[in-house]
Amino acid sequence: MSKITPCLWYKDEAEEAACFYTSIFPDSHIDSSYRSLVDSPGGKAGDLMLVEFTIGGQKMQALNGGMHFEYTHAISMVFECEDQAELDRIWDALLAGGEPEQCGWLRDRYGMNWQIVPKGMAQYLSASDPAASTRAMAAVTQMVKLDIASIESAYAGK
Numbered sequence: 001m002s003k004i005t006p007c008l009w010y011k012d013e014a015e016e017a018a019c020f021y022t023s024i025f026p027d028s029h030i031d032s033s034y035r036s037l038v039d040s041p042g043g044k045a046g047d048l049m050l051v052e053f054t055i056g057g058q059k060m061q062a063l064n065g066g067m068h069f070e071y072t073h074a075i076s077m078v079f080e081c082e083d084q085a086e087l088d089r090i091w092d093a094l095l096a097g098g099e100p101e102q103c104g105w106l107r108d109r110y111g112m113n114w115q116i117v118p119k120g121m122a123q124y125l126s127a128s129d130p131a132a133s134t135r136a137m138a139a140v141t142q143m144v145k146l147d148i149a150s151i152e153s154a155y156a157g158k
Contacts, residue, residue: 005052007061009069010110012043014062017110018051024093025056025079042066076105076113080121084148091116091145104146118148124155132157 010017015033022028036042036049042064043049051062056079081087094116097109104117118124124136132155139154140146 002059005059005061007063008110008112009063009065011066011068012064013110014051014064015048018053018060018062020109021055021060022053024090027057028055029053031059040066071107071111071113073105073113076115078115078117080117080119081148082119084118087116087118087146087148100144102144103140104143117146118151121151124151127155 008014008017018030022030031052031054033048033052034050036045036047038045040049043066047064049064053060053062079090081090091106094108094114095106099107101107101113104115106114106116108114125133125140127133127136135157136151136155139151143150
């Protein structure tokens with residue numbers, strides 16, 4: 001069990017965001033929530049302060065911090081999909097209210113950046129055959145939502 005738990009900062013949408021994420025990913029659930037005992041920048045005494053949740057088996061926290069901060073591309077969540085059906089389902093769910101970006105990236109309705117990729121994506125892009133990796137990368141850079149069959153075909157030189 002990891003001792004590192006990412007904590008996502010929200011103005012006041014921590015519970016909403018945690019519920020959104022746990023509704024999308026397998027092996028996901030709300031673990032616990034905590035209310036503030038005192039007034040703070042995140043809210044008044046009694047307001048929801050922190051939600052502990054698990055998405056895809058990864059422990060996370062969502063904090064109501066009271067101030068809005070933007071997430072940047074310097075951090076993103078990566079979800080590896082088993083097949084195109086899973087990739088399509090996760091992509092479409094996270095995209096609701098968000099914005100698509102290039103190369104399998106999207107920004108969800110809360111501003112979090114996600115990479116929705118096929119399992120083994122790193123192997124396609126860093127294979128021992130530089131020509132195959134170059135073809136796969138060229139295919140990926142032309143896509144918004146990734147198409148696994150097209151990446152595999154480009155990698156194979158078809």
